[in-house]
Structures are given as structure tokens and as C-alpha cells.
Amino acid sequence: MFVHGLRECPKCPKHGALGCSKPELGPDNGLLQVTDSPVPLPDDFPTTPAFDDHQHLIGYVDAAHANDLRNCRSTTGMPFFFPMQQLPTAPNYNLSPPPAQLKLNLLLLSFLPKLHVIFASSSMNLVTHNLVQHQFTTTMYWPSK
Amino acid sequence: MINSQIPTERSRHIDIQYFAIQTWKENGDIIMHHIPGILNPSDDLTKPLGWVLHSCHARRLMGHYN
Numbered sequence: 001m002f003v004h005g006l007r008e009c010p011k012c013p014k015h016g017a018l019g020c021s022k023p024e025l026g027p028d029n030g031l032l033q034v035t036d037s038p039v040p041l042p043d044d045f046p047t048t049p050a051f052d053d054h055q056h057l058i059g060y061v062d063a064a065h066a067n068d069l070r071n072c073r074s075t076t077g078m079p080f081f082f083p084m085q086q087l088p089t090a091p092n093y094n095l096s097p098p099p100a101q102l103k104l105n106l107l108l109l110s111f112l113p114k115l116h117v118i119f120a121s122s123s124m125n126l127v128t129h130n131l132v133q134h135q136f137t138t139t140m141y142w143p144s145k
Numbered sequence: 146m147i148n149s150q151i152p153t154e155r156s157r158h159i160d161i162q163y164f165a166i167q168t169w170k171e172n173g174d175i176i177m178h179h180i181p182g183i184l185n186p187s188d189d190l191t192k193p194l195g196w197v198l199h200s201c202h203a204r205r206l207m208g209h210y211n
Binding site for chain 1: 180182185186187188189191192206
């Protein structure tokens, strides 16, 4: 029984009373109760491969493609372990640029030698500076035919 | 990508700077091993896993066990 606070009794609303109700139990989904002790692994769980050289950094990497549907980016996870100290470093996430952005970069790079023809010479420094600053990811300077 | 010394059909769009990993392998700076995803703790950082695998990888990342 959990006391949610002072409120009107639902059975007799005209009398102010302390309302008590049972907590709503969730469906029995078969999950174990979370405790502070490590979760026991299944018996058939494979063991972690042991590396002979225990004095070097060990890193794991994995990537999932296009998890970010809105920006169309893939995710890369890279945790690193110091085996001697049994101390993992902070895991690192990396979001790669979307494929369309990469294509745009390559197209802009292919147009780069012709920029002095496309743009006026007075604005050449500004254009180059902005292209480097935006890492060739903007369409502001897309040459018009 | 590491074992082939030239850009392959699938890695031709990767920037040339990332091919330095081939040099690292030649020099012996890194050693690459393939492990299944069920043992890879980085799976927890990239994929939605089930309760057992997530608990295993998360506790290993936090240093609860090796």
C-alpha cells in the first residue's frame, strides 16, 4: 500500500480522507529483478577471448548504419580497456557525416580548381576562407551554370 | 580494408587519411582480431540490445568484471 497524499477518498468524496491505493503492477514479462550484484550470465555464454599481451590497450569497435533516420548518420562505438588495471576508458561515440554530405564534399572539391573562374578575384579569399571554415559542407557557394 | 593494400570496391569512398591503418598494421602497432558481436562490448554503444546482452556489456564497460 502506498500513500499518494492527501486527497479525497474516491468512495466517499464528500468526506475528506486519506486516499490509499495499491500500486499498479506491470505485466509479468519474465525479467529478473535488478540488484546490485552482477547479473549471472547464461551457462552457454561464450567466454571473452584472452589476449597474450596484457600490456597494451585493447579497443573494441562496432558500427551501426543509419540508426539516425532523420540525419541519415551511422553510429560508431569505440570502448577502450586497460587490461592490467581492469579499468575501461570512457566509451567514444562518433557520428559520421551523411553520405549525401560526402558526395557534396567531393563535388565541391572537384570544382575547387575552377573557383577563380567562377567567382570574382576580389571575393576569392572570402570564398576560400568560408569553404575551409565550413569544411566544404555548405551549398552557399555552389556554382551556378 | 586493412589486409588489402589498395582501396577495394567497398572502400574506395573512404578518405585517404584513414588508410593509415594499413601502415599501423605493417609496423605492428595494432593487431586486429575479429570477435563475435555477442562478446563485443561496443555493440552496447551502437545497437538496441536485449536485457541480457545489454546488462553484460554495460557492466563490463563499467568495470564490474573482465
